Amino acid sequence: MISAVVSLTSLGVVAAYGLSLASKKFHVEVDPRLEVLEGVLPGANCGACGYPGCSGFAAALLAGEAEPTSCAPANDETISKVAEVLGLEVGERVRLVAMRRCGGGLDKAVLQAQYEGIEDCRAAVLVGGGSKACLYSCMGFGTCRSVCPFDAITISDEGLPVIDPEKCTGCNKCVVACPRDILILQPFEHQVHVRCSSKDAGARVKKVCPVGCTACGICEKACPVNAITVQDNLASIDADLCVECGICAANCPQKTITDDLLPRPPVFITEECNGCTICAKVCPYDAISGQAKERHVVDESRCTGCQLCVERCPAHAIKSSGGKELAVA
Amino acid sequence: MKTLILIIISTVFINNFVLARFLGVCPFMGVSKKIETAIGMGMAVIFVMTVASAVTWNIQRFVLIPFDLGYLQTIMFILVIASLVQLVEIFIRKASPALYQALGIFLPLITTNCAVLGMAILSIQKDYNFISAITFALGSGIGFTVALLLMAGIRERLEMADVPKPFTGTAAAYVTAGLLSLAFMGFSGMVK
Numbered sequence: 001m002i003s004a005v006v007s008l009t010s011l012g013v014v015a016a017y018g019l020s021l022a023s024k025k026f027h028v029e030v031d032p033r034l035e036v037l038e039g040v041l042p043g044a045n046c047g048a049c050g051y052p053g054c055s056g057f058a059a060a061l062l063a064g065e066a067e068p069t070s071c072a073p074a075n076d077e078t079i080s081k082v083a084e085v086l087g088l089e090v091g092e093r094v095r096l097v098a099m100r101r102c103g104g105g106l107d108k109a110v111l112q113a114q115y116e117g118i119e120d121c122r123a124a125v126l127v128g129g130g131s132k133a134c135l136y137s138c139m140g141f142g143t144c145r146s147v148c149p150f151d152a153i154t155i156s157d158e159g160l161p162v163i164d165p166e167k168c169t170g171c172n173k174c175v176v177a178c179p180r181d182i183l184i185l186q187p188f189e190h191q192v193h194v195r196c197s198s199k200d201a202g203a204r205v206k207k208v209c210p211v212g213c214t215a216c217g218i219c220e221k222a223c224p225v226n227a228i229t230v231q232d233n234l235a236s237i238d239a240d241l242c243v244e245c246g247i248c249a250a251n252c253p254q255k256t257i258t259d260d261l262l263p264r265p266p267v268f269i270t271e272e273c274n275g276c277t278i279c280a281k282v283c284p285y286d287a288i289s290g291q292a293k294e295r296h297v298v299d300e301s302r303c304t305g306c307q308l309c310v311e312r313c314p315a316h317a318i319k320s321s322g323g324k325e326l327a328v329a
Numbered sequence: 330m331k332t333l334i335l336i337i338i339s340t341v342f343i344n345n346f347v348l349a350r351f352l353g354v355c356p357f358m359g360v361s362k363k364i365e366t367a368i369g370m371g372m373a374v375i376f377v378m379t380v381a382s383a384v385t386w387n388i389q390r391f392v393l394i395p396f397d398l399g400y401l402q403t404i405m406f407i408l409v410i411a412s413l414v415q416l417v418e419i420f421i422r423k424a425s426p427a428l429y430q431a432l433g434i435f436l437p438l439i440t441t442n443c444a445v446l447g448m449a450i451l452s453i454q455k456d457y458n459f460i461s462a463i464t465f466a467l468g469s470g471i472g473f474t475v476a477l478l479l480m481a482g483i484r485e486r487l488e489m490a491d492v493p494k495p496f497t498g499t500a501a502a503y504v505t506a507g508l509l510s511l512a513f514m515g516f517s518g519m520v521k
Contacts, residue, residue: 015412
């Protein structure tokens with residue numbers, strides 16, 4: 001017993017002493033900024049930057065191979081700190097969060113089978129793809145939830161992942177993990193979404209899901225800024241063009257497009273109105289009325305708060321009556 | 330002298346650690362993509378094996394047997410190997426940062442490379458004397474390097490070859506390793 005302790009300890013001490021001597025003798029000078037950077041970075045080791053962990057990213061930053069903005073989980077403060085260490089200027093970056101392109105929960109989607117395999121989407125997709133009839137549906141076994149390093153995803157009672165945009169850092173892990181490409185990254189401010197990824201023709205979609213996109217094209221025509229295109233039997237919204245007016249969501253017959261900004265507060269027209277009538281013409285809901293060269297009024301019962309008129313008013317006389325400020329400039 | 334030469338031949342070709350005993354397959358697959366890194370890895374393993382064998386033989390002879398501590402063999406040997414690997418790592422980092430980068434995680438993984446521990450334990454089991462044990466370790470290391478180099482050479486050429494898509498990369502590497510192992514089976518039985 002004593003001999004075991006003594007021999008093992010002494011071997012350990014000798015090895016440790018030898019190593020400490022060697023590390024002094026063969027000491028390699030590293031860039032002192034490396035350590036500082038490793039301290040500043042989030043330390044999640046999520047790999048969203050494409051480098052092996054935060055220390056790999058720090059090394060790439062110092063080598064000038066990576067940009068500070070490639071770090072998905074970092075907030076603006078962290079990035080400015082990193083830039084400070086590197087002596088760089090950082091540009092603006094768009095904060096991205098994950099978005100689920102499926103609205104067919106267990107309460108809505110048509111079921112065709114009972115799946116009793118491993119509770120994992122990647123396993124389910126190999127054996128017929130879970131219980132829902134739609135081949136583009138979210139299977140809801142929560143693979144995205146289990147890969148999320150930030151606990152930003154929960155599975156709702158309807159069996160669909162719900163992404164907490166506050167927690168989501170846009171690290172892309174769930175997007176990669178989802179075997180059906182249900183999840184995509186979208187700008188944080190973008191709140192009007194096509195909750196469907198089905199490329200099936202309309203007739204097939206109607207059979208398997210009451211909230212699937214049938215590619216009817218109504219949203220494409222309704223969009224006042226031409227941000228929606230229907231391609232491969234699926235509508236998609238260009239987040240760069242979208243002004244978040246929500247008209248597509250209001251007109252979608254399948255309720256595939258959701259509008260997370262609802263309810264929007266109605267607008268009102270100030271005294272600066274010069275009666276140009278542009279707003280009344282622009283309004284898709286005929287909520288604005290008034291004679292030319294007189295102050296116009298908004299019918300609050302009809303106004304949906306889409307704020308299309310706000311943008312078009314040459315006198316800047318239309319204001320939102322409170323609530324969330326929109327991205328409309 | 331004759332026994333020593335036989336030990337070398339035996340460990341390099343007939344009882345090759347990777348291709349006949351199937352020890353140390355992880356770095357064999359992991360570092361065999363380029364000949365340069367394969368040589369670096371091979372040299373590191375040869376060094377670790379030879380020094381580890383010298384140290385572990387003495388530990389076995391002068392500590393474990395006299396004090397009846399045979400049950401501490403594994404932990405003692407791993408401690409020695411781990412320290413040596415650390416030493417090699419510190420040295421390579423200083424001497425050749427490029428090789429350090431290329432070896433990456435496989436360098437610290439020599440610690441848990443079963444070929445190294447296997448060599449140490451086998452040479453005890455075979456009851457070698459000190460010189461034979463070191464020769465055995467040297468041969469094992471050279472055998473590992475030979476296997477790694479052969480594999481790296483083949484894989485470098487495979488990169489250029491027209492391999493059917495499903496077999497590219499790891500799949501082709503495993504098939505190659507299997508065939509290489511089969512080829513080495515031709516040596517079996519030549520030396521005990």
